Amino acid sequence: MRRSILAAAVIAFAAPAIAQTSTAFLTQQSAGEWRAVNYLGRAVVNASGERVGDVNDLIFDRTGKLTTVVVGVGGFLGIGEKNIALGYDTLTYSEKDGQRQIVVPLTKDALAAAPAYVFTEKTTIDRMREKAGEMATKAGEKATELKDQAVKKIEEYRGTDQTPPKTQ
DSSP, X not given: OHHHHHHHHHHHHHHHHHHHHHHHOOOSOOTTOOOHHHHTTOEEEETTXXXXXXXXXXXXXXXXXXXXXXXXXXXXXXXXXXXXEEEGGGOEEEEETTEEEEEXXXXXXXXXXXXXXXXXXXXXXXXXXXXXXXXXXXXXXXXXHHHHHHHHHHHHHHTOOOSOOOOO
16 A cells, blocks of 8 residues: 555656656757758858858847847958848848858948947857967067077177167
8 A cells, every 4th residue: 555655656746747858858850940050150142142241150038039140241261350240030041052041131331331249248269269369469479589589699699799889
């Protein structure tokens, strides 16, 4: 009798947990869904099919809704590129040669004239880039310092100080 009551209690408590887990998990991507990895880096074209930029980031709100697409415009191979932001709902999609395309209703000039988008959240990669930049600057300064010291030592060794005399 005790085992029956214990078994009934376990089933009673476990049933809601089993029901919750079976409906909480999805098992397959729907046909109309895109993975974020397929968005990032994808070319963005205008209505004429002209490439106008590429997707650099996606911004979600706290509910998980995709709100903003950050597009890199201008520049060459990422150098001189500017991030601009477009509301996710301004984008449309088409297909060309079996490939999905992201389409914006703006010209290349309009996108280039758009204000730059400023990220307020720093990712680990952003912090790494900043640190790498700081280290590169310090390394450059140290290299210049060592070069100047080497030139001075060479001049001392040769006994020909090439420094112009000071005038009073």
